[in-house]
Amino acid sequence: MRLRSIVELIAAKRDGQALAPEEITWMIQALTKGEIADYQFSAFLMAVFFRGMTDEETVALTYAMLHSGSVVDLSHVQAIKVDKHSTGGVGDKTSISLAPLLAACGVPVPMVSGRGLGHTGGTLDKLEAIPGFRTDLGVEHFKKQVQTIGTCMIGQTADIAPADKKIYALRDVTATVECIPLIVASILSKKLAEGIDALVLDVKVGAGAFMKDEARALALANALVSVGTRAGKRMSAILTRMDSPLGREIGNANETREAIEILRGGGPDDLRECTMVLAEEMLLLGKAAKTPEEARTLLQANIQSGKALRVLEQMVEAQGGDPKVVEHPEHLPQPEVRVPVLATASGFVAGIEAFTLGMTAVSMGAGRSRADQAVDPSVGITLDKKPGDAVKTGDQIATLLLRKHHDAVALGKRVSDAFSYTEQKPTLPPIVVARIGS
Amino acid sequence: MRLRSIVELIAAKRDGQALAPEEITWMIQALTKGEIADYQFSAFLMAVFFRGMTDEETVALTYAMLHSGSVVDLSHVQAIKVDKHSTGGVGDKTSISLAPLLAACGVPVPMVSGRGLGHTGGTLDKLEAIPGFRTDLGVEHFKKQVQTIGTCMIGQTADIAPADKKIYALRDVTATVECIPLIVASILSKKLAEGIDALVLDVKVGAGAFMKDEARALALANALVSVGTRAGKRMSAILTRMDSPLGREIGNANETREAIEILRGGGPDDLRECTMVLAEEMLLLGKAAKTPEEARTLLQANIQSGKALRVLEQMVEAQGGDPKVVEHPEHLPQPEVRVPVLATASGFVAGIEAFTLGMTAVSMGAGRSRADQAVDPSVGITLDKKPGDAVKTGDQIATLLLRKHHDAVALGKRVSDAFSYTEQKPTLPPIVVARIGS
Numbered sequence: 001m002r003l004r005s006i007v008e009l010i011a012a013k014r015d016g017q018a019l020a021p022e023e024i025t026w027m028i029q030a031l032t033k034g035e036i037a038d039y040q041f042s043a044f045l046m047a048v049f050f051r052g053m054t055d056e057e058t059v060a061l062t063y064a065m066l067h068s069g070s071v072v073d074l075s076h077v078q079a080i081k082v083d084k085h086s087t088g089g090v091g092d093k094t095s096i097s098l099a100p101l102l103a104a105c106g107v108p109v110p111m112v113s114g115r116g117l118g119h120t121g122g123t124l125d126k127l128e129a130i131p132g133f134r135t136d137l138g139v140e141h142f143k144k145q146v147q148t149i150g151t152c153m154i155g156q157t158a159d160i161a162p163a164d165k166k167i168y169a170l171r172d173v174t175a176t177v178e179c180i181p182l183i184v185a186s187i188l189s190k191k192l193a194e195g196i197d198a199l200v201l202d203v204k205v206g207a208g209a210f211m212k213d214e215a216r217a218l219a220l221a222n223a224l225v226s227v228g229t230r231a232g233k234r235m236s237a238i239l240t241r242m243d244s245p246l247g248r249e250i251g252n253a254n255e256t257r258e259a260i261e262i263l264r265g266g267g268p269d270d271l272r273e274c275t276m277v278l279a280e281e282m283l284l285l286g287k288a289a290k291t292p293e294e295a296r297t298l299l300q301a302n303i304q305s306g307k308a309l310r311v312l313e314q315m316v317e318a319q320g321g322d323p324k325v326v327e328h329p330e331h332l333p334q335p336e337v338r339v340p341v342l343a344t345a346s347g348f349v350a351g352i353e354a355f356t357l358g359m360t361a362v363s364m365g366a367g368r369s370r371a372d373q374a375v376d377p378s379v380g381i382t383l384d385k386k387p388g389d390a391v392k393t394g395d396q397i398a399t400l401l402l403r404k405h406h407d408a409v410a411l412g413k414r415v416s417d418a419f420s421y422t423e424q425k426p427t428l429p430p431i432v433v434a435r436i437g438s
Numbered sequence: 439m440r441l442r443s444i445v446e447l448i449a450a451k452r453d454g455q456a457l458a459p460e461e462i463t464w465m466i467q468a469l470t471k472g473e474i475a476d477y478q479f480s481a482f483l484m485a486v487f488f489r490g491m492t493d494e495e496t497v498a499l500t501y502a503m504l505h506s507g508s509v510v511d512l513s514h515v516q517a518i519k520v521d522k523h524s525t526g527g528v529g530d531k532t533s534i535s536l537a538p539l540l541a542a543c544g545v546p547v548p549m550v551s552g553r554g555l556g557h558t559g560g561t562l563d564k565l566e567a568i569p570g571f572r573t574d575l576g577v578e579h580f581k582k583q584v585q586t587i588g589t590c591m592i593g594q595t596a597d598i599a600p601a602d603k604k605i606y607a608l609r610d611v612t613a614t615v616e617c618i619p620l621i622v623a624s625i626l627s628k629k630l631a632e633g634i635d636a637l638v639l640d641v642k643v644g645a646g647a648f649m650k651d652e653a654r655a656l657a658l659a660n661a662l663v664s665v666g667t668r669a670g671k672r673m674s675a676i677l678t679r680m681d682s683p684l685g686r687e688i689g690n691a692n693e694t695r696e697a698i699e700i701l702r703g704g705g706p707d708d709l710r711e712c713t714m715v716l717a718e719e720m721l722l723l724g725k726a727a728k729t730p731e732e733a734r735t736l737l738q739a740n741i742q743s744g745k746a747l748r749v750l751e752q753m754v755e756a757q758g759g760d761p762k763v764v765e766h767p768e769h770l771p772q773p774e775v776r777v778p779v780l781a782t783a784s785g786f787v788a789g790i791e792a793f794t795l796g797m798t799a800v801s802m803g804a805g806r807s808r809a810d811q812a813v814d815p816s817v818g819i820t821l822d823k824k825p826g827d828a829v830k831t832g833d834q835i836a837t838l839l840l841r842k843h844h845d846a847v848a849l850g851k852r853v854s855d856a857f858s859y860t861e862q863k864p865t866l867p868p869i870v871v872a873r874i875g876s
Contacts, residue, residue, distance in 0.1 A: 011613035014487065042477040043612035046484035049452065174481035175449035 006036045006044075013047040021060035028064035032163050038170060045167075045176040053181035058227045061181065065189035068163030072139055074110055074195035077147050080234070081108045082286045084278055085191055086202040087210050087220070088120035090358035091245035094202070094275045095123045095153070096259035100311035101279055103150030104302040107286035110146045110194045111153045112160065116367040116375065119208070119358030121255065124155050125367075129253035129332055129377035133321030149314045160193045180216075184223045188231065198234035198285035200278055201225070204242035205433055208354025214239070214433065221436045234285045239433035240274055244352040244387050247271035251366045251380015251401060253332040260329055263308045265300075268386065273431050281435070333378035335401035339408040340384075341415045343391040350422040351387050360414045364406060379403060381415060388428050391421070444474045444482075451485040459498035466502035470601050476608060483605075483614040491619035496661065497668045499619065503627035506601030510577055512548055512633035515585050518672070519546045520724040522716055523629055524640040525648050525658070526558035528796035529683035532640070532713045533561045533591070534697035538749035539717055541588030542740040545724035548584045548632045549591045550598065554805040554813065557646070557796030559693065562593050563805075567691035567770055567815035571759030587752045599627045618654075622661045626669065636672035636723035638716055639663070642680035643871055646792025652677070652871065659874045672723045677871035678712055682790040682825050685709030689804045689818015689839060691770040698767055701746045703738075706824065712869050719873070771816040773839035777846040778822075779853045781829040788860040789825050798852045802844060817841060819853060826866050829859070 003026055004012065009019060019027075027044070030036045053061065074081055082102065086092055099109040113135075116122035124135045135155045137145075145152035164186050171177045191199055201224050204210065205217035221237035228235035247268045249258040261267040262275050280295040289295035302308045313323040325331045361367055365376035382399040385391055398415050400408055441464055442450065447457060457465075465482070468474045491499065512519055522536055537547040551573075554560035562573045573593045575583075583590035602624050609615045629637055639662050642648065643655035659675035666673035685706045687696040699705040700713050718733040727733035740746045751761040763769045799805055803814035820837040823829055836853050838846060 007611055007613050010484075014484070014613050037611070038475075038477040039480040039608060040612055043480040043484045043614060046448075046452070046481040046488075047613075050484075050488045170477060173445055173475070174478055175445050175452050175485075176481060 006040050010044045013051055016051050018054045018057055024060040025064045028163050032068050042170050042174045049176050049179045055226050055230055058181040058184050059230045061185040062188045065161050065163040065185055066192050069161045070159045071193050072195035077108050079108050080197045080286045081110055082198040082282045083111055083196045084200045087204050089204040089242040089246055090208050090354040091247045091250045093126055093255040093259040094278055097262040097275050098279055099151040099153055100315055101308040102282050104308040104311045105288050105298050107288050108146050109151040112156055112194050119355050121367055125375045126252045126255045129256050130316055130321040130325050134319050145318050149318055151315055161189045164189050180220050180223050184227050188228055199228055200281045201237040202278055203237050203239050205239050206241050206243035209242035225436050236281050237436040238277055241429055241431055241433055242354055245354045245357055248383045250357055250361045252377040254380045257329040257332055265303050270431050277432050335378045336404045337402040339400040340396045341398040341412045343393055343395045343397045345421040346392045347421045347423045348425050349385050349387050349389050350420040350426050353418040356418040357381055388426055444478050448482045451489055454489050456492045456495055462498040463502045466601050470506050480608050480612045487614050487617045493664050493668055496619040496622050496665045499623040500626045503599050503601040503623055504630050507599045508597045509631050510633035515546050517546050518635045518724045519548055520636040520720045521549050521634045522638045525642050527642040527680040527684055528646050528792035529685045529688045531564055531693040531697040532716055535700040535713050536717055537589040537591055538753055539746040540720050542746040542749045543726050543736050545726050546584050547589040550594055550632050557793050559805055563813045564690045564693045567694050568754055568759040568763050572757050583756050587756055589753055598631045602627050618658050618661050622665050626666055638719045639675040640716055641675050641677050643677050644679050644681035647680040663874050674719050675874040676715055678869050679867055679871055680792055683792045683795055686821045688795055688799045690815040692818045695767040695770055703741050708869050715870050773816045774842045775840040777838040778834045779836040779850045781831055781833045781835045783859040784830045785859045785861045786863050787823050787825050787827050788858040788864050791856040794856040795819055826864055
């Protein structure tokens, strides 16, 4: 077939046509080589925003972005390798529990994670709160550790999906971020570069999530599962609620401590339930269990036996961190100051605005508003009360974990304002909104 | 009000919001100064393609583009100054008759025209077929000649609407040309820079026009009239048919000769009618006549008296051309070779594909496929038969006006194939499809 020019391809997409896979492949290669201009590709992105893409087009886009860089070969690891990806929330530290827990159950987890940006935290920042822990290990170390310990948690290397970096940078400045096929290709091109066989997606929905609306979140989850399946991967997605923060901790060291608590069988109910549901799904995709019930039993056995904690210790040690933090989380960085935040009403906590608390934590230094900022592992927020809890005016509802120089009054006001109250005990929606299998 | 960032403005347009006039003004100024990136503006253009613009937004865009450069001040000319703009067709030489004809009737016509590109010809190229004729005169000459002779026909200077040049170049490579508010702002920003008070638009519709579809052409005409009126100009638009070429001549010298013929009271019916309808509308906007009938009478008087021809002679002389061509059009460049094209069927000419003949003339050298090409004034096509004419197989239907090196057989085949025939005498649609007043 004759390959159409970039102007013809933009016009075709603009007019609602599906492009041929080889046309999309050519376009991404030409963009990477600088043969088509950024201003042409951004017009194309806006046309995709309005016209969408078929699953076939999104698969082609994903593959083209994936093969713009290198792909890790984990064929030496003789098992179904499963990863989990979250679309991002506040207080979401499930990855830190999931990787060692699944490895303990015999399912290898090769995990390439990101850093926090805006109101959402990042797994790498949380892990790096562990003294000495390194996430900048090379591909060879990654491949070996996945084989020996069953999991390795690192950051994205420069040669993973460079086309995605370029396209994401363009989307960010052209109001084309919120577009499902572009989101799908961005997520999957990076995840497929890890050498995985299966992927569980935690698609967050609610006021504190990227997708505020359940229908949009469901559409994203379905598209991810459908496109990933067409790309030959075992896929499933769980829609989970992100109105209030997940768990009680928002920050870095404190979130890592809470994730360790989960591996000890403790932790807050919402975080434990979210972690276990994702873990079940990963076990099912990894063929280590046949039913969710069987999976839950296996997970609980590995928690109760302490095996999951042992894998975490091995992983921390293998990545240069101090393994003592697993048994003694008090060795994690501690805040200079703890300031209580008190309830301004009596009754029940109705909700806690995740977005507000995420942005407040960023302003303390726990996250980033620009990608080149450093984070402070010691600071953050602890929620002493969660939605549904009974409170009386003056009860401690949260704790600020601060540096001495912070303006505790202003920060306390922001955290306090993020709480809403109700006279009647509220009915809390379940954490899992929907499951989408492949 | 707080001015939103470019990303917020792109997102607002993407989501179907109307932007504030000052936001559009800022955006065009920032684009001109290089403060917003081309890739951002092209994403905005594609969002406009899908979401459109209100008339208020289009007025703001027109003004911002207009004031990106200099505006001619013709306030010293004490009359309503009227111009005409055509959206472009094949064989459309009405401007060359209209400017002197209207000036003869007392209505000043300050006319800044363009060159041919693609299948459509350009007024400047046709005028430059007159030996010595200059269209690159400065603004001071333009202002003086409009005052003394009543008309001056020049090309766009570099400082007229530079933002339009930049935006048009981006639209051309991002598939955002065919978008009514962007077309309107492009046309009006350039025309308003001439210092006019009133503008008649000749919106071509049909297979040989930019707008193939009557509903789209009508929408463009309405938008032009509405936005121009809001910008304080007297406006009207005529939708005219462009399926077959206008008149009998396609080229440059031969088109100029045909335009002179119109001023002598001759010329083909379709061209004469199109010219007279546009001239009537210009007289009405210029308040030199109260009714179309009164206007027609005034026009015919100025043709019959020879006054229109005299103004043309004055204009040609004032612009450095040889005024003898007006009385002796045989002094215009002549082709090296004339080759007849013969009818392949008997009956009636049903239609002549304007687009095909326009492109054939370009391939002879009468037009351009790229903006930096020169044109050959002597070459072109003469239509010896027009739609509705009776023909017998072997009758001469057209004449190729060629250079000796041209492939007359191949060119003749293309011209021949552009003719279609019918057994019954066809009913020809009127040249004027609709009139839109302000």
